[in-house]
Amino acid sequence: MAKQRVMIVGGGLAGLAAAMKLAELEIPVDLMSLTPVKRSHSVCAQGGINSVNAVTRQQGDSEWLHLDDTVYGGDFLQHQPPVKEMTEWGPKIIDLMDRLGVPFNRTAEGFRDQRRFGGTLFKRTAFSGATTGQQLLYALDDQVRRWTVEGRIKIYEAWDFLGPILDADGVCRGAIGQDLVSMEIRAFPAAAVIIASGGCGLIYGRSTMSMACTGSAASRAFQAGARYGNPEFIQVHPTAIPGADKLRLMSESARGEGGRVWVPRKPQDPRPPREIPENERYYFLEERYPTYGNLVPRDIATREIFSVCTEDGLSVDKDRLAVYLDLTHIPRATLDIKLGGILHIYEKFQGVDPREVPMKIFPAVHYSMGGLWVDYEKNAAGGLTMGSPRNQRTNVPQLYAIGECDYQYHGANRLGANSLLSCIFSGLVVAPSVANVIKTAKPAEESLLKSAVAEKQAEHDQMLRRPTGGENPYLIHQELGNVMTKSCTVVRHNNVLREAIDKVNELGERSKRCSLSDSGNWNNQNVMFTKALRDMFPLAKAILLGALARDECRGAHFKPEFAMPGLTATDPAELRREAEAWVDRFDANTNKWLKSTIASCDKQGEVSLSYEDVDTTLIKPRPRLYGLVGAGMIEEVWKARQAAKSSSEGNGSAAKSAPQPAVAH
Amino acid sequence: MSDTHNGQGHSHARRTFEVRVLRQDDPESPSYWERHRLDYEPDMNVTSVLQRIAAQAETVDGVHVAPVSYDSNCLEEVCGACTMIINGRVRQACSALVDRLLEDRPGEIELQPMSKFPVIRDLAVRRRRLFRALEKVKAWLPVDNYYNMGPGPRQSPEQQEQAYPLYECMSCGCCLDACPQYSHVEVVRAEGETDEQFKTRENATFDQYFIGAHAISQVVFYNMNPTGQNNAGERLDAMTEPGGIQVCGNAQNCVAVCPKSIPLTTSIGRAGRAATKRMFTKWFDK
């Protein structure tokens, strides 16, 4: 009997890493992808990939500190053992990518160069020009091509994953795919199916993500019974270039080099920005945060830009939300040297020279921390047991998830340059796990495969036949994007979320009545889009319900009603009392909310929530105090309490989990 | 279908514009022009034009039509998917700005599929041949394994600066579409042929025709890698088989259209010299 195969859905960094490693283990792989794998969204990543390295290590850095930065940045909402394992693999993964030929930037002596990214004091980020994701993806793609020629991997490009095939016991026995050219629907028997389908930014209409980031594959697994963790945690980047089709990332370095953010004091002042005099400009970040000015932390910048447009109505355009990011006061020559590359991107897509005209920018949905719930097996050292069939496995036996579409590594917020690492890591880790599963997996019965195809074929045929319901899928998508962007990005209010849930339910119903403008059966992009649109709704609901239920602020999830403001007292004793109260409240909140949201979806597409405790056994949760008034005093109280606790606990386990300084850098 | 101007359009030239699309329902059907009229919006690019056409679903003549098929993904000119011929020039739809296009040719934008690849439908083409060429020239490092073996060889910043631009090639195919030596090759699937049989036959056909500048450039990339040098000869041999570098007539169209400004003719020169050298060594070694 021929060896059983593994199906990978998606050929971004995660999917290709898994395919390559499985090929090495001599396991036959099928890989299906909407886009040719070389065109996957991973190519968009510019900044770099994190790991401890020889230099940082000698400056006091360690895998442990990388773990610490990651869980601190993620507001402690991720299980720590997988993150520990990931940070330990970090240096090895960069070495491997180097061996595969990625042209990493070099130092004069020929070592890999590293830069510093947010959320750490160390220069941990290796990079390859301004297109690190592209370079990493191409190296993996070339390895996968090598194995394709050898016959170990078969690639199915322009195929849409329609869902996992589950047997009567709920075990995954393969996948259903649809060829987007011939529209053929086919069953792929597989001893394991690995979903590597990336993020779900398109649920928000436009984002910094690519067109294939619809979340459809994850949603289809979700609807088939796989659980979805932390859906409400969506990262928003403060500065993106609003475009008619996409919101393109504008690097933070524009503000780092002196860029000033402002809006005209007069709403939608029609004058060209440079003709608006200084006293009629509102430099709202500088006015509201005199100390930090334009360089307030990412989440604060995001919130202020958002609220000046939505709440204060001061957007520079009438029909589009944007503020000015102004560099025109800086000499051209300086701009060219410091910011040449990113200014070129703005010029290319806006057709305007940002050295002459202030840029228009607005925050944009950027990354989904949440994703399919996956398991892991912890080892004695607090990391992962390699090869355990549980690693990266969803709650559906033999169904796995890796990369941005899993929920495992980034908790409530992702650190820059950690995602490329988690994608490659989870891809490499899942391979030995799946190799072990294969040994005992039973082949799928023919009848199961047949009936799975028949079911999807019937759904497809019915969509093409449906009498015109009059609804336009592209317009419903725009409406969905608007609702999600208004209600569930930067600032979240329960009443707005409740309304959004009603609206999304209504849109979901309407999406079932779409008239297709194309009822043909050849490369029908219309039907494919409509299917993806309909599958956005279960995830959209999970995001909204998760956000509504979570009455606190954590990482990317911000509800002003539940914010814990800084201290106000000036009298030292009073300040101390306030700090004690602050820490009490922090502890109470941790008890109540330091848990992952777990969404489940029933057959009708209804979503329900439960919660899961987080494994924080390695590093104890501590408050994030970046930029908070009174941070010093809160930290003092916090430390005193920790010291009291650890002395009462004795000197056993305390050493390793001793809290690091709580103030941010 | 007629493609004459309608007078109405002209009087509204500042608020609306027309898009002429060369459509084709499937590989066997003939192509035809179709006209759409769109409201002008600021900051549009050609991918957003195609999105509007899909949402509108109606031609200038009020005929209800299916959305235009095309490929796209990144929308920021790094994935290569959305390549097509726009106002006569092969380029990416996502970085083609409507304002610029209308400046060059007021009132109208013209979209056609790439000319060297078989049309799947409308503006979507089948570019598998481009990836097949990368297989043929063995564009990868045959590393021992994927275990932890320490870093790769040290490389100077100069080496990196030479290599990096070559690896920015996003396999878009502009260089191929513009190349006089790269002909249109279309293999039609025979009745009853399996996936595997068709692929084998298609590969065999592709392998007889020109591999293209992009593949030659990848040979240069991998052959200058310190590890890649170990099997540089294999790549050079593959590159000089029928359809190899010798087909290039040095017309330099490729380098002029590459959106990533990859120094393709420099690559072709380097690869050509290396191939000649290898031919002589092999010949003398006989």
Ligand SMILES: Cc1cc2nc3c(=O)[nH]c(=O)nc-3n(C[C@H](O)[C@H](O)[C@H](O)COP(=O)(O)OP(=O)(O)OC[C@H]3O[C@@H](n4cnc5c(N)ncnc54)[C@H](O)[C@@H]3O)c2cc1C
């Ligand atoms: C602009 C931008 C810049 C970024 N910069 C950085 C950075 O500097 N550092 C960093 O660490 N991270 C960065 N990130 C995040 C990082 O790029 C992504 O998280 C990562 O690339 C995701 O990789 P992936 O393999 O999970 O999925 P992707 O690369 O998104 O690939 C998903 C794959 O799944 C396929 N697929 C999807 N749906 C289906 C379906 N229904 N059927 C079949 N196939 C399907 C797609 O075709 C694709 O092949 C950035 C993100 C953005 C948007």
Ligand code: SF4
């Ligand atoms: S130089 Fe060679 S590859 Fe480039 S366009 Fe001319 S013939 Fe084609």
Ligand code: SF4
């Ligand atoms: S060399 Fe340039 S034009 Fe040719 S495929 Fe690569 S990026 Fe496109």
Ligand code: FES
């Ligand atoms: S969509 Fe990726 S290059 Fe245009």
